[in-house]
Amino acid sequence: MKNIYIIGIGLIGGSLAIDIKRNDPETVIYGISRKDATLEEALSLKLIDKKATLDDISNADLVILAIPVDATVKLLPTVLDKISDSALVIDAGSTKLDICKAVENHPKRRNFLAMHPIAGTEYSGPSAAISNLFVGKTNIICEVEKTTFKLQEKALELFKSIGMRIRYMNPEAHDKHIAYVSHLSHISSFMLGKTVIEKEKNERDIFDMAGSGFASTVRLAKSSPEMWTPIFRQNKTNVIETLEEYINNLAHFKKLMESDDFEAVFDEMKNTNHIKDILEGIS
Ligand SMILES: NC(=O)c1ccc[n+]([C@@H]2O[C@H](COP(=O)([O-])OP(=O)(O)OC[C@H]3O[C@@H](n4cnc5c(N)ncnc54)[C@H](O)[C@@H]3O)[C@@H](O)[C@H]2O)c1
Numbered sequence: 001m002k003n004i005y006i007i008g009i010g011l012i013g014g015s016l017a018i019d020i021k022r023n024d025p026e027t028v029i030y031g032i033s034r035k036d037a038t039l040e041e042a043l044s045l046k047l048i049d050k051k052a053t054l055d056d057i058s059n060a061d062l063v064i065l066a067i068p069v070d071a072t073v074k075l076l077p078t079v080l081d082k083i084s085d086s087a088l089v090i091d092a093g094s095t096k097l098d099i100c101k102a103v104e105n106h107p108k109r110r111n112f113l114a115m116h117p118i119a120g121t122e123y124s125g126p127s128a129a130i131s132n133l134f135v136g137k138t139n140i141i142c143e144v145e146k147t148t149f150k151l152q153e154k155a156l157e158l159f160k161s162i163g164m165r166i167r168y169m170n171p172e173a174h175d176k177h178i179a180y181v182s183h184l185s186h187i188s189s190f191m192l193g194k195t196v197i198e199k200e201k202n203e204r205d206i207f208d209m210a211g212s213g214f215a216s217t218v219r220l221a222k223s224s225p226e227m228w229t230p231i232f233r234q235n236k237t238n239v240i241e242t243l244e245e246y247i248n249n250l251a252h253f254k255k256l257m258e259s260d261d262f263e264a265v266f267d268e269m270k271n272t273n274h275i276k277d278i279l280e281g282i283s
């Protein structure tokens with residue numbers, strides 16, 4: 001694919017740009033963003049070859065949307081309106097149902113492939129882009145049967161070239177499951193961070209005592225609210241369900257402690273140690 005347009009040159013768009021260009025230096029990577037400053041930064045970091053606008057995408061072989069999920073829902077139909085009949089359009093959003101629904105009746109629906117790369121960091125913007133971010137990571141593809149076979153093949157070739165393994169899922173199942181393993185983890189980290197920040201206002205010593213355990217559990221609290229607010233809005237029902245279960249577990253743990261039932265406290269932790277087996281295999 002010669003002309004690749006990336007809308008949103010942040011962590012995901014920029015990291016895709018790096019790997020795609022390295023694997024095929026002949027490819028021309030065009031960047032599209034709301035702010036010219038973002039494109040200038042992407043140019044100076046050599047993430048993109050040229051700046052572009054939506055009006056240029058009629059000559060795209062591939063368009064990748066790597067912008068917040070609310071912006072994706074708004075922009076995706078316009079992108080499909082503007083592309084040629086042979087172009088492939090991929091989105092990288094962390095939710096899938098609203099995005100798939102936004103184009104379900106679009107005449108160019110078969111040019112679109114919905115993906116969610118389960119790869120990332122807590123950082124954002126062009127400077128967060130890194131090479132090999134996707135190596136060995138899972139890419140969830142939704143409603144693959146709605147994309148033309150030829151374009152499916154092109155997409156799979158691209159994902160293989162950047163080292164991703166593929167999982168197929170329907171958008172409903174994707175949004176339900178990802179609420180547990182990604183969205184809830186972020187809320188938990190944000191609220192743990194908040195709890196400690198609020199306490200630290202009066203107890204200046206707390207952060208002197210924070211070690212790597214604290215750092216690893218609040219790492220996700222550094223993530224971008226611009227990216228996460230639309231995710232929580234789109235996946236509100238599933239996220240609230242996971243929050244209810246999580247809050248019940250926290251309340252249960254507190255009750256066990258209040259009633260001095262430390263055998264049960266031990267068992268709770270022992271049973272949860274099983275997470276080690278689950279995490280093995282996640283790089
Ligand atoms: N961060 C992660 O770990 C991760 C992982 C997988 C998928 N995603 C998804 O990928 C997408 C991009 O996330 P990111 O982490 O790269 O975010 P990011 O903030 O690093 O980059 C997003 C870029 O899009 C630009 N942007 C925002 N709205 C825009 C619009 N309407 N038009 C054009 N540009 C716009 C921003 O200025 C920014 O440069 C999101 O949908 C997110 O849910 C993120």
Ligand SMILES: O=C(O)C(=O)C[C@]1(C(=O)O)C=C[C@@H](O)C=C1
Nearest residue numbers: 094117118119120121122181182
């Ligand atoms: O590792 C991280 O920092 C991430 O937040 C990556 C992470 C995740 O929750 O696993 C974040 C959002 C995505 O949609 C996919 C990946």
